[in-house]
Amino acid sequence: MLTRELNSASALDAAHSVHPHTNLRAHLEQGPLMIVKGDGIHVIDEDGNRYIEGAAGLWCASLGFGNARLGEVAKTVMTDIGYYHNFRGASTPAAAELSARLAAVAPDGMDRVLLQSSGTEANDTALKLVWYYWNAKGAPERRKIISRSGAYHGTGTLTSCLTAKANFHAGFGLPFSGFLYTGMPYHYRMARPGESEQEFSTRLAEELEAMILAEGPETIAAFWAEPVMGSGGAITPPEGYFEKVQAVVRKHGILFVADEVICGFGRTGEMWGSQTYGIEPDLICCAKALSAAMQPISAVIIREHVFQAMLEQSDRYGTFVHGYTYGGHPVASAVALEVLKIYEEMDLIGHVKSIAPGFLAGFEALRDHPLVGDARGVGLIGAIEMVADKTTKAMHDPSLKVMARIDAATRRNGLITRLIGNRLALSPPQIITSGEIEEMFARLKASLDTVAAELN
Ligand SMILES: Cc1ncc(COP(=O)(O)O)c(C=O)c1O
Structure with missing residues (x-):
């Protein structure tokens, strides 16, 4: 039953379009x-x-x-080729140039780029790469992932498990086992009375280490973090947080995955949130501002030692068996490439x-x-x-x-x-x-x- 008068598009929407992150009943009644x-x-x-x-x-x-300029780019590529994939060694100039340009703006030592279409896909891909890496290293028991309470890393089945918000799990029977959640770096609410930001960061790092030791460091594959927690509430980390946490992660040989889906491309005042906070990640997931959100595209940017392990796996199994139909889509890639040019010009x-x-x-x-x-x-x-x-x-x-x-x-x-x-x-x-x-x-x-x- 509609509670307001809707014009035709809105009426169609209320009748047929199912909306994410929306009260479904209220939408039926109120429209978009x-x-x-x-x-x-x-x-x-x-x-x-x-x-x-x-x-x-x-x-x-x-x-x-x-954006008319991006519209022209999309139109040209759509007219000229429209689609080609990146499976079995195929490519398009747009995907190739975008990968090179992303590598050029990535932190030093991160030169390999794997393209897909969303932030969720980037995080899901990174998760598989983490497991692929540890299998290549002869440490298949490193399976567990540590994420942080309040984290948001997407809503696929595995990425919902990285996402550490109870309402994202309720009703879906998630999370799966093997996902651990350490403390949220939310000084305003989580610090003890009188605890300084530095003291709070020290405590969070100690709690993280206690979790790692209790689980067995040899079972932990990766630590996952957004530099600034976006959907957790735009939570900026307390002073000293990443320095202390990263030291613990490194000490136990655990991979660090930076989810830069929100923070990448200047959001925090540097190209990467990792640079703002001194993080040296093994994998970066980025999306959103990669294409100024004008096309669905995301990337995992890979540090060389992880890529070397991927090479070993590819040798072992004959191919790197992973990919999406729209990964490296030429229209999305060309738009993202142009966006990176615009960022440089402006x-x-x-x-x-x-x-x-x-x-x-x-x-x-x-x-x-x-x-x-x-x-x-x-x-x-x-x-x-x-x-x-x-x-x-x-x-x-x-x-x-x-x-x-x-x-x-x-x-x-x-x-x-x-x-x-x-x-x-x-x-x-x-x-x-x-x-x-x-x-x-x-x-x-x-x-x-x-x-x-x-x-x-
Ligand atoms: C930090 C972070 N990671 C991952 C995602 C998931 O991205 P997408 O919605 O493109 O799948 C989001 C989306 O907001 C995000 O904020």
Whole structure:
């Protein structure tokens, strides 16, 4: 039963389109937010409402919405070839050039690139590569994977097990055994009273080591981490965290997989979140801003010692038996290649570095707001956390529906944000200007003021 009048596309959607991460019954009744056009950092809905897309869609539309230059590239490749695969040694110039360009911007020593179509596929592929590696090394008992509470690495069957959020497992009979979850680096809520960021990081590293020793280091294959936890709440790591955790991982000979699906391509102020936090990963998973989200494409970037093990396996079994029909798709590859050229032309990293202080100051200014307990970020990603009491950090009574009120208020004010529990994250398109950042925070502040007034 529809609860509002829908135009034809929305009515079709409500009747036939099943939506991920959506209350299915509510969708049947309310229909979609139907976005019909993009313009820079803005999207426009079917009723002509214009929003600043403060979340860049799903942390991904780095160049904003709509892009004629990328449209021309896609059109040319689609007209000229449209499709070819990368199985059995086949390739296309676009896939080859993209791989080379990605290797050129990857951290030193990471020169091998395996293309697929989504962040989930990249993480799933990396998981198989980790097991392939340890089998090649004669250590098949290294099977267990350590991820972190609150982590998000996709929603495939195995990647849902890497994802360490209870609501992603409920109803699916997941996770499988062999996936372990260590502490979330969420200082605001998880630190003990008076515990500094450094002390908290030390404790998390000690807890990780205790887990490894209890399980047996010889059974642990890899440690999996997003540099900044996106869907966990835009959680930036506490001081010293990656240095300490990485030392433990290395000490026990465990592979480090950096999930850079959100953090890659300037989100944290460097090309890779790994560079921002001094991580030296064995495998990087990237997607999203790789193509400015204009085409579905992802990559696993592979450190040489892992690739050498893959060579050994390929020798042993005759081929590297893995791949997807659309891996290295020429249209997606050509668009991603052009996106990387655009990043170079616009000096993406320089641009993010120059506007990030204004973005972070926006969060800082919200710290004193009566609804806000925590506010922090890095580069062009950050979040505020809503509390009922700043001292005790108590959350609001769920019956007050504070986050739903904030969502409604921001939408009325022409701003789309990302809500995660009682946190509100912003990760705008990287093309955003300082003036647009000010406008985005002005709309957010006005929305919070409205909700604070409603609650009073
Ligand atoms: C860190 C991280 N890894 C993996 C994924 C999964 O990517 P996809 O939705 O393209 O499968 C996401 C998606 O948001 C993500 O944020």
